[in-house]
Amino acid sequence: MVMQDVTQDEGRDAALIGLDWGSTGLRAWLIGAGGSVLSARQAPLGASVLSGDAAYAQALEQLTGDWQRARPELPLLACGMVGSQHGWREVPYLNCPADAAMLAAQMSSQMPAGAGGLRIVPGLLDEPHDGTPDVMRGEETQILGAVALHPDLADATLILPGTHSKWARLRQGHVLGFATQMTGELFALLREHSVLGRLMVDTGGEPDWNAFDEGVAAAREQGTAEGLLHQLFGVRALGLRQRLPNTGAADYLSGLLIGHELVVGVATLLPVQPLALVGDAALCHRYVEALKQFGVHDVKTLENTAPAGLWRLARELALA
Amino acid sequence: MVMQDVTQDEGRDAALIGLDWGSTGLRAWLIGAGGSVLSARQAPLGASVLSGDAAYAQALEQLTGDWQRARPELPLLACGMVGSQHGWREVPYLNCPADAAMLAAQMSSQMPAGAGGLRIVPGLLDEPHDGTPDVMRGEETQILGAVALHPDLADATLILPGTHSKWARLRQGHVLGFATQMTGELFALLREHSVLGRLMVDTGGEPDWNAFDEGVAAAREQGTAEGLLHQLFGVRALGLRQRLPNTGAADYLSGLLIGHELVVGVATLLPVQPLALVGDAALCHRYVEALKQFGVHDVKTLENTAPAGLWRLARELALA
The missing domain is CATH 3.30.420.300 (2-keto-3-deoxy-galactonokinase, substrate binding domain)
Structure with missing residues (x-):
């Protein structure tokens, strides 16, 4: 047969x-x-x-x-x-x-x-x-x-981005512990159902990396002081102030949410190096870009394993 | 006429x-x-x-x-x-x-x-x-x-809870500045459209104040270290571990989100006393309860002004 x-x-x-x-x-x-x-x-x-x-x-x-x-x-x-x-x-x-x-x-x-x-x-x-x-x-x-x-990833931090992003700490091939972040699901909810989504214009092309980087920077620099709940509303206020184009609003939000994920993840998990990303290539690329702002430049990326x-x-x- | x-x-x-x-x-x-x-x-x-x-x-x-x-x-x-x-x-x-x-x-x-x-x-x-x-x-x-x-509220901090909760600092009757938190809208989105909403059973009765208080406590004690994106997923994990009844999941989420709002608000705005809440009475009551965990007990509540x-x-x- x-x-x-x-x-x-x-x-x-x-x-x-x-x-x-x-x-x-x-x-x-x-x-x-x-x-x-x-x-x-x-x-x-x-x-x-x-x-x-x-x-x-x-x-x-x-x-x-x-x-x-x-x-x-x-x-x-x-x-x-x-x-x-x-x-x-x-x-x-x-x-x-x-x-x-x-x-x-x-x-x-x-x-x-x-x-x-x-x-x-x-x-x-x-x-x-x-x-x-x-x-x-x-x-x-x-x-x-x-x-x-x-x-070599037997002793590492692995990030598996997605609807429910997972950060796992490994030592000698053991998963010591992990933390889930609802980054992807929250992005989809806000994009589809919130007052922010109504501002967003989808160009269908390359991500607006400038807007993405600004979102990551807002999270890294002010995220803890201002809080995510405030910075989310900022997506709207920045648009009203014409400091963020409608075509960049979705990527700014993406950067903001991934940035908040990284603020927590980098503080608690990154001491365990090396760092690798596992998942969809385009999504992993966003994490690679965002991690640069946190001084992390050497990141392995793997597709579905x-x-x-x-x-x-x-x-x-x-x-x- | x-x-x-x-x-x-x-x-x-x-x-x-x-x-x-x-x-x-x-x-x-x-x-x-x-x-x-x-x-x-x-x-x-x-x-x-x-x-x-x-x-x-x-x-x-x-x-x-x-x-x-x-x-x-x-x-x-x-x-x-x-x-x-x-x-x-x-x-x-x-x-x-x-x-x-x-x-x-x-x-x-x-x-x-x-x-x-x-x-x-x-x-x-x-x-x-x-x-x-x-x-x-x-x-x-x-x-x-x-x-x-x-x-006497001419020199005060006012909180106006709602879809987009507003925190305003007043001095001599001037609004010096304010911050919006998307607490209410995020609660509604997560309740209606997320994986968390599917766990929730609405009793239609009194709020589950124990669950609410636990949500506030999680935000106050671990919110900055764990991050909101992680603690949101915790609503699901706590349910799976039978540490949170389905009938309390919505109130835990409410407490978690209001708690995150308060962590930021109390740190940045509360030095300006007195504090007053303006808005829907039932929603203001949640804030009064949550504020107790932050050591704030004397809060005036006003309905629509x-x-x-x-x-x-x-x-x-x-x-x-």
Whole structure:
């Protein structure tokens, strides 16, 4: 049997089927020996739109059925919200500090028929005695992948920008702790639904880097004294005073929010060097630009590392 | 002619027709000698839904036409977004510091036919050399009213909570400067559109004051170190860890946001005592509770003071 969208040779090389099964989307990879991606697929079949065993099994079949039938012996690993309370099967959070071996040991394979022997990666929990607790699901696997691809990141600070940006401190390959910042979600909310969004004119072209840099500078220089809630209204006041063009307002806001994230992150996490960014290239570029204002110039940027993380876990379980 | 919803005696006592004409709504008062409210009306005829002279004139007629016909000599004063760039007629912002005399001197009466001789109060601008600029329209009139009703507030800090909460510093009746915080709008956005809103169960009853107090405490104790963007995600993590009931999540968020507002406001503005709150009673109550955690116990609370402010301006112009 020839695998759809994969050459026969590649199909033969496959060692693992990996899934990043989030709230809104499902991504599937056919992964070769060494963790390379032989084929990738995605569909808007996230945990937030699925309910019940049959719906999950059907989504899995839709994206990976042909791969499974061609190579029934391939292990099937998934990370992300599929393991949450509202996912297919809940896999409890694992406490920090945690490493690949501990994550692998807590993976759940107690799945119903139709799951093809799927194993789900647990999320991570960081619950300090005197602070706000925090959780992640999916990013722990991207972190493992980043370290698998770049062993020098075993002692590092990793930033995974996104809807819920994650800052993780690593030592000797253990995730010591992490902090989530709602930067991306807040940007989207303010852009789409707030009084600020109504000012914004989208040019569809390159970001207005001047406006972005000014937003970062406002956060770095005055963010703590003025507060985010005040500086957000400043986006409007700057526009009314014609000190910010409508075409730059969205990028100023982006810089302001990322700047506030960095003010906290740099103060609390940056002592652990090196620093690497993991995620969408265009978004990571914004962080690279913003970090320059904080005196951080040497930043590695990696695109999606989840397949390498799933491969790392499969090796840990001696499945691949 | 007998005025609708006002007794003949009250109509005779009227000295001013006052309007608070905001973005979303129009409020009208028939104001007696001394600034007392004889009659009040409102309609969802704010500047954001009106366009062109005829639409504004029609809204004015709808709310005050009978009052105007019964007493054509009454002056007509309006504050709020009606004087903005997108209002009926733009009245330029007045720079801080400013007092009642300066605001009265800058009021615009260059209106088209159908405006009944309406005069519009200018907004205020605070544009520091080294910080974010800020603007208000409407609140300057509420501030004048608060001082007219309570002369000891001529040297005070006033907080006007709301969608865009305003903190104003007053000395000898002059507004020295002010800062807007987007607290109310952010709460509404997060409640209605974010991942946090989906956790929240509305009981419709009394606020969960325990949850509210915990939100304030998180902001006061860890807000600067952890940052608002991180603590927002904490609302979710606390829920997942069953440390915050779904029925308390909205009040925790309310406390967290008001707490962040207070961390900045108390640090920068509170040296100017006394402190007074002006606005919706239930919302002001939240601020009174939150301020206790900051060691502030003696806070005056005033409901809408715009009519008294409009009366103060009419007196300044010798119109009443």
